[in-house]
Every structure is written in C-alpha cells, then in structure tokens.
Amino acid sequence: MIVDCHSLWYQINIWYASISYVFNYKSFYKDPNLRKNNFQLWWNSVDRFSVSIIFLIVAFSIVIITTASPAIAYRIDVEPFYFMKRQMIFLSLGISCMIGISFLSVDNIKRFALIGLCISILCLVAVLFFGYQIKGSKRWLQFSSISIQPSEFVKPFFIVVTAWLFSIKYEDKSFPAFKASFLLYLLLVGLLMMQPDFGMVMTISVIWIGQLFISGLSLVWFFVLSVFGIISISLAYIFFPHVQRRIDSFLNPEVFENYQVRKSLEAFKKGGFYGEGLGEGIVKHQLPDSHTDFIFAVIGEEMGFIMCMFLLSMYALLVIRGLYIVANTSNNFNILAISGILMQIGLQSVFNMGVTLHLFPTKGMTLPLISYGGSSAIAIAIALGMMLAFSRERYDTIKLPTRSYKINIR
Numbered sequence: 070m071i072v073d074c075h076s077l078w079y080q081i082n083i084w085y086a087s088i089s090y091v092f093n094y095k096s097f098y099k100d101p102n103l104r105k106n107n108f109q110l111w112w113n114s115v116d117r118f119s120v121s122i123i124f125l126i127v128a129f130s131i132v133i134i135t136t137a138s139p140a141i142a143y144r145i146d147v148e149p150f151y152f153m154k155r156q157m158i159f160l161s162l163g164i165s166c167m168i169g170i171s172f173l174s175v176d177n178i179k180r181f182a183l184i185g186l187c188i189s190i191l192c193l194v195a196v197l198f199f200g201y202q203i204k205g206s207k208r209w210l211q212f213s214s215i216s217i218q219p220s221e222f223v224k225p226f227f228i229v230v231t232a233w234l235f236s237i238k239y240e241d242k243s244f245p246a247f248k249a250s251f252l253l254y255l256l257l258v259g260l261l262m263m264q265p266d267f268g269m270v271m272t273i274s275v276i277w278i279g280q281l282f283i284s285g286l287s288l289v290w291f292f293v294l295s296v297f298g299i300i301s302i303s304l305a306y307i308f309f310p311h312v313q314r315r316i317d318s319f320l321n322p323e324v325f326e327n328y329q330v331r332k333s334l335e336a337f338k339k340g341g342f343y344g345e346g347l348g349e350g351i352v353k354h355q356l357p358d359s360h361t362d363f364i365f366a367v368i369g370e371e372m373g374f375i376m377c378m379f380l381l382s383m384y385a386l387l388v389i390r391g392l393y394i395v396a397n398t399s400n401n402f403n404i405l406a407i408s409g410i411l412m413q414i415g416l417q418s419v420f421n422m423g424v425t426l427h428l429f430p431t432k433g434m435t436l437p438l439i440s441y442g443g444s445s446a447i448a449i450a451i452a453l454g455m456m457l458a459f460s461r462e463r464y465d466t467i468k469l470p471t472r473s474y475k476i477n478i479r
Contacts, residue, residue, distance in 0.1 A: 113462075114462045118390055119456070119457060119460070122383055125383055127438055129383070131156070133372075138152035138153050141357075163447045166451055170455055170457075175402070178458055182230050189222045190256070193223065193257075193261070196209070196264065197263055206311075208264050220266055223257060223261075223273070224448065225451050227273060227276075228413060228452070231250050231409065232280060265309060267312050272413070274301075276413055278295075327431065329357075330431060332355050332356055333365075334426070337366065337425075340370040342373050344375075350367055360441040362434065362440065364440050364441070365421060365425045384415065384437070391408075410452045410455065417436070422436070
C-alpha cells in the first residue's frame, strides 16, 4: 500500500494545531510573526456595522447632554457642565464594559450573566431596606457619592439567563425550563412591585413573554399569559395610586393636567422641521427631567424633525441588524439572547419617544445611551456587549507550514 506522506504530514499538522489552540493557545504561537493582535482579531470578528451605530448614538448623546444639561445644573446650583462631565465618565465606563464583554466566550458570558443576576437580586432586596425614596418609589442605593439603580442591571442579566434556561430544553427535553424561568420571573416581579416600579415590571414581562414565544410557546399559554397581564394591569390601576394617576392623565388630558407632556408637545411644535438650533431651546428650562426621561423633547425643539428621525433610524438600524444576525444563526441560545436584548433596546426607545409625544402614559424610562444616567448607560452597554459577543464570528486563522486553515472555535 502506497502512503501519501505529504497528506499524512498535513493531517498531523492540523491535529497538532487544533490541540494546541484549544489547550495551550500561546504555546502554539512561538513565532511572534504568527501572533495576532487581540484587538485586530476582535475587530475582524465583531459586527462592525452594529459597533458603528452604537458609537454614532454615543456621539449624539454627548452633543445633546452638553446642550440640555446646563439648565438643570443652573437650577440645582452646580457648574454648567456638571452633568455632561459625569455622562462622559458613564459613557466611557459603559463603552469599556461593552468592548471588554464582547471579547468573552459565550460560556463565560453565561456565567457572568448568572453571577450578575444574583448580585442584582441581592441589591433589589437591599433597596427595600437601605434604598432612598424619589417621587414615591424606593429604587436607588447610595454608595458615598454614587447612586445605583439595580433594576437597570436586572434586565440584561435576566434576558441572558432566561435564554440559557430556554435553550437547555432543546438538549434535554425533561428540563423544566418554563417552570424555572417563571419562578425567576415571579421573584423579580415581586421585588420590583415592592419598590414599586410598575414600568420596569411591564418591560421585563414583555421581554420574557417574547422570549417564550420565540422558544416555541404554544398559543394556549400565550393566551393565558396575555390574560394574566391584563389582570395585573387592572390590579395595578386599582391598588397603586401613581399608576392610576398616570393612566387617567393619559386617557383624559383635558381633566388631568400633565405638565411635562404638555411642555414636551409644545417643544416639538416649536422645533418644526429643522429645529431652533443647539442651545436655543427653552423647554429644558421648564422640564425637571429634560436631561433624562424627556430628553427627546429637547432634541425635537433644538434639532427638529430631521434629527429626531435620524436618531429613530439609528435605533431601527441597530434592531434590524440584530434581527439579520438572528436570522443567520442556528444556535438556539444566541437566537433567544440576542432577540431579548433587541426587544429591550427597541422597547425602551419606542416607549421613551412615545411618552414625549403623548402616545403612552408617562413612565420613567430612559432613552438608551442618550438620557443622562450612569446605571442606565452602563446597563445598556453591558447588554450591547453581550449582543456583540453572541454575534461574533468565532474563528481564528492558524498558519501551517504551507497552508492556512480556519479552525472553528464556537
């Protein structure tokens, strides 16, 4: 029998390369010329279109915070660019977290999300005892001069852990994925309602039901959960006065005065198509939340309809790009996790903009990466970092003596 030594040598090299890559990556790259820069590998494997959109939104945030926040700073007697400087710090930390997390493997992100969710739940419990109250709700923990809103961090971690639970059932049919996720969901809802934070409960509920539907939830269960949601909203309307007041003011604006929404609508009318110009708006001097929940009104007044549509298109492109990635992956966990994160970003964006346009009842929900706030900015960045990690092309090129092979490392 004639043995093709050349082919045999190639097979030995491939086996050696694969084993070296998996068990001892650095020992394989003894030749410095064969080593690749980690950032270059990341940039070649990450979805650069999504990264570009994210940085565009961040740049937009810096501009609008710079023009919207001095009015608030003057009102509370701090330096004019106090909020802008803090937002720059928050966004820098957030972008660093996003890039760092996107380097992680899928398995490491699962562990990270599980640990993060456990810590967030403990913080939600601590809020009930040590949190301070703002506008009738106890949602914040104070650490020296730093305030943290744990419920913001719950969302991305809950999405990934829930996706993990649902994906296990595809490998083990006996695993009680629905029961485990439902118990976790009830725990979070209970802790959030004690604050109370009904808007956050609604956000998590919509995302959880959406993930259930994607994972193959039967229409019967979907109907049952929809009825449960309607009953929950009705009970919240009856037992929580602030929920009742916000729904009533939305349904009957003539009877129940809503100062912020009225001023917001006036700002859009004044802004028109092209806007009044950066720094020329007056709504930021009149709204107490013009740098947070109602920052879209400042954009409408100072930048006009064109820039409002530009920002809306950025969020839409980010979500559509994510859906394209989901449509081209076969990994069940990645599909569920990315879909959940896209639902979070899309839901927050649409709801925040809708509130300023009087399309939804008022709710303290931030505009992702635009509104001022450290907890919101960093939590959204963590979610985006995990999404980028899930969508990365998991391969590296290993150079053998006479040929290059792409070794899949998913």
